[in-house]
Amino acid sequence: MTTTDTKRLHGGIDLGGTKIEAALFDRDFKKLDTRRLDTPRGSYEDLLAAIDAQYAWLSVQAQDPALAVGIGLPGYFSKTSGLYHAANLPASGRPFRDDLTARLPHLVIGQDLKCFALSEARGGAGDGARHVFGLIMGTGLGGAYCVDGHLVDGLQGLVGEVGHLPIGAATARAHDLPQIACGCGRIACLETLVAGPGLERLARHLGLEATGTREIFALYAKADAQAQAVVDVWLDLCAQTLLTIQMSLDPDVIVLGGGLSNVDGVERLLEDRLSRVVLRGTVGPSIRRAKFGDASGVRGAAMLTQDLVIA
Numbered sequence: 001m002t003t004t005d006t007k008r009l010h011g012g013i014d015l016g017g018t019k020i021e022a023a024l025f026d027r028d029f030k031k032l033d034t035r036r037l038d039t040p041r042g043s044y045e046d047l048l049a050a051i052d053a054q055y056a057w058l059s060v061q062a063q064d065p066a067l068a069v070g071i072g073l074p075g076y077f078s079k080t081s082g083l084y085h086a087a088n089l090p091a092s093g094r095p096f097r098d099d100l101t102a103r104l105p106h107l108v109i110g111q112d113l114k115c116f117a118l119s120e121a122r123g124g125a126g127d128g129a130r131h132v133f134g135l136i137m138g139t140g141l142g143g144a145y146c147v148d149g150h151l152v153d154g155l156q157g158l159v160g161e162v163g164h165l166p167i168g169a170a171t172a173r174a175h176d177l178p179q180i181a182c183g184c185g186r187i188a189c190l191e192t193l194v195a196g197p198g199l200e201r202l203a204r205h206l207g208l209e210a211t212g213t214r215e216i217f218a219l220y221a222k223a224d225a226q227a228q229a230v231v232d233v234w235l236d237l238c239a240q241t242l243l244t245i246q247m248s249l250d251p252d253v254i255v256l257g258g259g260l261s262n263v264d265g266v267e268r269l270l271e272d273r274l275s276r277v278v279l280r281g282t283v284g285p286s287i288r289r290a291k292f293g294d295a296s297g298v299r300g301a302a303m304l305t306q307d308l309v310i311a
């Protein structure tokens with residue numbers, strides 16, 4: 001590494017459905033400055049202009065017109081058409097990647113799930129472990145995998161998309177679970193009952209009146225019998241998700257992010273439930289809550305400038 005490289009700053013942009021966060025980091029990924037803009041909901045052109053503005057702001061803050069900037073996005077790019085697909089963004093169905101790179105030549109594009117995993121593997125809750133899986137349990141369910149602090153990409157960046165695997169037949173039958181249509185176009189994906197909205201759906205299915213996941217866990221903590229039954233089924237579904245990750249990738253650590261990772265003690269509940277289903281004579285990975293949490297999105301985006309380009 002040259003002297004110039006070691007002095008380099010890194011820019012990150014986290015594009016979400018409600019805000020676009022830009023942050024400048026030093027070479028050790030310590031945050032120096034940050035700025036948030038509302039995500040334009042109306043037109044594609046407005047969205048591109050807002051990303052342009054964040055990119056320009058980062059370049060000015062860094063006093064470097066050639067600043068390398070990573071951007072983390074939800075959704076994915078079609079392998080066949082190259083078009084972008086994401087809920088809640090006016091870029092869906094557009095050649096978003098081509099338009100971004102044409103306007104912003106120093107931009108590196110990656111999925112938000114991958115930014116989370118990268119940030120938690122490097123200096124985060126998975127720091128020091130060789131094999132780190134970052135799992136986001138929020139409005140959706142999915143993750144990404146790092147080995148030695150680098151993302152594993154695969155043919156089209158699908159490694160870690162566990163939310164769209166089907167719920168196991170034995171679990172579905174044991175709890176008489178409904179088959180819910182998933183946003184991906186199929187039915188009975190794990191995400192439909194494990195992610196935040198999925199847990200709420202599961203509670204309704206089992207007859208629990210609750211306003212959201214927070215209330216479900218508050219009732220659970222008070223030993224409400226119905227809430228305990230709901231969380232019990234949910235933990236079985238989580239264990240299936242975690243076992244799938246273990247059997248396919250065998251990580252040392254699984255780092256949890258997203259809204260459900262904020263539930264008090266959730267990592268211990270998940271470790272315990274996974275331990276009941278692992279193969280005899282094996283142990284489950286260490287399950288930890290994220291160190292940087294939501295801030296891993298923009299931090300990991302900045303790290304994309306040092307890592308693989310995956311989108």
Ligand SMILES: [Zn+2]
Pocket residue numbers: 163164165182183184185186189191
């Ligand atoms: Zn699905």
